[in-house]
Amino acid sequence: DGGITQSPKYLFRKEGQNVTLSCEQNLNHDAMYWYRQDPGQGLRLIYYSQIVNDFQKGDIAEGYSVSREKKESFPLTVTSAQKNPTAFYLCASSPRQPSEKLFFGSGTQLSVL
Amino acid sequence: GESVGLHLPTLSVQEGDNSIINCAYSNSASDYFIWYKQESGKGPQFIIDIRSNMDKRQGQRVTVLLNKTVKHLSLQIAATQPGDSAVYFCAERERSNDYKLSFGAGTTVTVRA
Numbered sequence: 364d365g366g367i368t369q370s371p372k373y374l375f376r377k378e379g380q381n382v383t384l385s386c387e388q389n390l391n392h393d394a395m396y397w398y399r400q401d402p403g404q405g406l407r408l409i410y411y412s413q414i415v416n417d418f419q420k421g422d423i424a425e426g427y428s429v430s431r432e433k434k435e436s437f438p439l440t441v442t443s444a445q446k447n448p449t450a451f452y453l454c455a456s457s458p459r460q461p462s463e464k465l466f467f468g469s470g471t472q473l474s475v476l
Numbered sequence: 477g478e479s480v481g482l483h484l485p486t487l488s489v490q491e492g493d494n495s496i497i498n499c500a501y502s503n504s505a506s507d508y509f510i511w512y513k514q515e516s517g518k519g520p521q522f523i524i525d526i527r528s529n530m531d532k533r534q535g536q537r538v539t540v541l542l543n544k545t546v547k548h549l550s551l552q553i554a555a556t557q558p559g560d561s562a563v564y565f566c567a568e569r570e571r572s573n574d575y576k577l578s579f580g581a582g583t584t585v586t587v588r589a
Contacts, residue, residue, distance in 0.1 A: 367519075398579075403485075405565060405579035406520075421576070453519055463508060463569070465577065467519035 366390065369454050369468035375476050376441065376448060384439045384471045386454035392466070393459055395437035399423060400451040400470075409452075412437055441473060449475050486584045489560075495553040497583050499566035502547060508569035510577070511540060511551045513562045520565060523551065561587045 367388045376382045388395065394413050398406040408421030412431040426445025431437055437456075441448045451472050455465040489495045501509075507528045512520035524535045526542050526549075533540050539552040549566055563582040570578055 369519075403581065405581045406567075407579075408576060411576070455519075464510065464522055464525055466522070467512075469519045470517070472517075 367454060367456055367466055367468035369452075369471050372469070372471060374471055374473045376473060377476050379443045381440055381442050382448075382473065384441070384452055384454075384473070386437045386439065386468060387435055388437075388454075388456045388466075388468075389435060390456055390458075390466060391434070392456035393434070394457045395431065396455040396457075396465065397421075397427070397429065397437070397439045398453045398455065400453060406453060409439065448473055485581070486586070488586045488588060489556045490588050491556060491558060493556055495551075495556045495560065495585060497551045497553075497564050497566075497585065499549040499551075499580055500547060501549060501566075501568050503568060503570050503572065504544075504547065505572045506568040506570050509540070509542060509549050510567050510569075511538075512565045512567065512579075513560075514565065514582070515562045523564075556585075556587050558587050558589065561585055 370385045396411040397409040399409055400406050407423050409427050410418055410421050410429040412418035415431055415434050418429050418431050428440045451470050453470050454468040457465045510525040511523040513523050514520040524538050524540045526533045526540045537554045541550045563584050565579050565582045567577045567579045
């Protein structure tokens with residue numbers, strides 16, 4: 364059953380804590396993306412990666428970090444520098460760049476305690 | 477970013493009627509457009525896409541129309557069903573922005589029985 368798996372579905376962060384959101388895909392896609400979604404707003408791009416060991420900042424990268432050590436995996440760390448981390452985080456992948464027909468995971472809701 | 481917009485944040489439709497969801501974009505350099513459907517607490521699902529060299533594209537119960545003259549995109553859903561209730565996003569791929577997808581804020585469609 365191919366697709367994109369995000370975990371956990373719900374995550375709580377204490378002040379000053381770093382948390383990592385997992386994203387795994389078995390679609391053999393080259394490109395992977397992280398988006399942030401706030402209520403009533405569109406998706407905003409945090410980071411994206413076109414190939415393994417390479418990634419670029421999106422529009423709102425401050426306070427976030429990523430790695431792409433494997434083709435299948437693109438974890439996102441929300442650092443303590445991100446002062447407003449409460450949001451719904453979506454991971455996506457696409458067969459190639461440029462961005463086309465992104466396939467999305469089911470999302471992670473991050474909240475601050 | 478906000479150059480893509482759905483100017484009707486909510487749409488209420490009678491079951492069985494046709495739905496039309498509109499989207500305006502401002503970047504004339506965009507070459508690809510895509511519609512997604514997002515149900516509550518889930519990731520967006522691909523509906524249909526269209527390239528800038530086309531005016532119309534049809535899928536199963538859905539049609540996307542692209543009017544480049546007035547920079548307008550619409551999604552038509554035929555015979556709307558209760559399962560069509562969701563938030564609908566349009567997105568454009570901007571050649572001027574490293575070919576990244578930019579999403580609008582979304583239109584919430586509610587189907588009345």
